[in-house]
Amino acid sequence: MVFKIGLLGLGTVGTGTVEILLNPEGRHPLLSELSLHRVGVRSLSKPRSVNIPEYLLTTDLEEIVIDPAVDIIVELIGGLEPARSLILQAIENGKHVVTANKAVISRYGSEIFDAANQKGVYVLLEAAVGGGIPVIQPLKQSLGANRIHKVTGIINGTTNYILTRMKNEGADFADVLADAQRLGYAEADPTADIDGLDAGDKIAILASLAFGGRIKLEQVYCEGIRKVTATDITYAEKLGFVIKLLAIAARDPHATPEQDLLSVRVHPTLVPKVHPLASINDVYNAILVEGEPIGQVMFFGRGAGSGPTASAVVSDLLNIVAVLQMQEAEIVSPVVTHELMSCTHQHYCKIAPMEDLITRFYVRFLTKDSPGVIGNIGTCFGQHNVSLESIVQTGFQENLAEIVVVTHDVLEGNFHQALNEIKSLDSIDSIPSILRVL
Structure with missing residues (x-):
């Protein structure tokens, strides 16, 4: 036939x-x-x-x-x-x-x-x-015997190309974006790519398949790469990380089985150099699936074309x-x-609000060069149960001291409460960068 x-x-x-x-x-x-x-x-x-x-x-x-x-x-x-x-x-x-x-x-x-x-x-x-990466059918069938815990992906080739160029050349975002548009790697209107919306669509689909429920797209947190700078990429390199736009769908390990909460999000992330996704460059895509009993399995290849x-x-x-x-x-x-x-699940997955997410953060402050600045920042974080892995003054930018902070795992809501308090300090000029850490 x-x-x-x-x-x-x-x-x-x-x-x-x-x-x-x-x-x-x-x-x-x-x-x-x-x-x-x-x-x-x-x-x-x-x-x-x-x-x-x-x-x-x-x-x-x-x-x-x-x-x-x-x-x-x-x-x-x-x-x-x-x-x-x-x-x-x-x-x-x-x-x-x-x-x-x-x-x-x-x-x-x-x-x-x-x-x-x-x-x-x-x-x-x-x-x-x-x-061309076969991931939909594996999630529907081949991995069906597993309880999936987490799906983490680099699933937008345009942003991965831009971040790779920024890392390799020390170039600024706007310059690389313009070049990517000229070469045809980025659309004339790149909003869907660089603001994380394209990756948001894709992780919603993957989450639905991985966790057996429908996803409300408006509950998917999306943050793009517009604010990522060459300075942040340099600091990430010194700290042992690369910056990638990650799409993540994960079960909340702290939720009860009855709750079965998910976090579904897209944002630029500091990825440890030893992580499997850290070496995915240019327009390539990769999706890392973690589950039980399979452990980890990664799908890699060209994400478009x-x-x-x-x-x-x-x-x-x-x-x-x-x-x-x-x-x-x-x-x-x-x-x-x-x-x-077919798609047979009917219920909607429960998506936890971002303030309930437990994750690590990288923050870069520009401050007035006055005594006690680092101590004041540390105190504000401590009062909101934000534990710091490191806090160092890295140099100066036009008479302003540059301070970089990396936290341990913290509750996102607590982190932002502390940050709002820090912003009100007289010694704080600006906070150019806030990035999550994998």
Whole structure:
């Protein structure tokens, strides 16, 4: 049986997907069971790097999702609308869906998966997180026997590229960002990347899979890299750290089993040089999963690009075809495969507020060069149960003393209460940097 594909979008990833579908030689034999039936594009006259028969192209994307001949819709147009509406319309018409759209899934996943479960179709999204890195299906299936404790990832290639360049060259954020935009590593509007929003979408998806519940995106804490400076990267290096934008989803180890609270967050972080994620550089992504009994397992590879992401898209297509063929041959029960392939959890995970997070902090102060400054800072922290690992004066900036503090594990709420008190001290000029420490 040949399964007909309706492809929405022929951009970078869409082109990579078509190249695989049209050149199945030497690849998985199930590719011969896939046929490109219609391709939705914005313009019929645009030059393309793949040779597609003109009769397959259309600008009417709705026509594709309602076409009774189409078995599987591949949504690669990105954005929220019309992507969301087209996915829902495809499901309503009984079609399986493969998507790389993390923004739609993180915001409307509940609506989409409810509709898919009701219709008995599959929605697969391996390409939505980590490009070509296979992490979605492992979390859904291969690691299903584990109790996952923590998922920590570098899952935005743009910010990782910027931070790598800043570290290697001692350059400032604004200069590297401008260069990244010129080279095509950063969008003209880089907000979603550099403010942590793209990583927030992705960690919401990973958290949902890892912890078996839905995630409200508005409860995911997102902080980007705009305030990270070359000075902070230099100090981090001296202290034995590198700075990475981390996306973290973790069970609260201090919560009771009944509470089962999670922290789900994105922020720049000082990562010890000995940590597995510290060596992930440039546009590469990596996701570290920690659980019981498996311990640690890390997924690493290219997090974006035509080939890697198209690889993930086609792997989802192959999974759907394999399952449908087994069901057709009555080798497995449709109920069993639907449970494995679908999103079946209905409840929402409980997300702890950030003030309840226990973590370490790095803080850089600029202060007036007056006696007792370090003592006053230490006293304020101590009065709020913030224990300090180190506090040192590192030098001067334009007649202001620079003081760097690293804390032990502290309650975030206590830390910020202490910081608010320190800000009111006459000797404090400014606090240029506050970063968490892994």
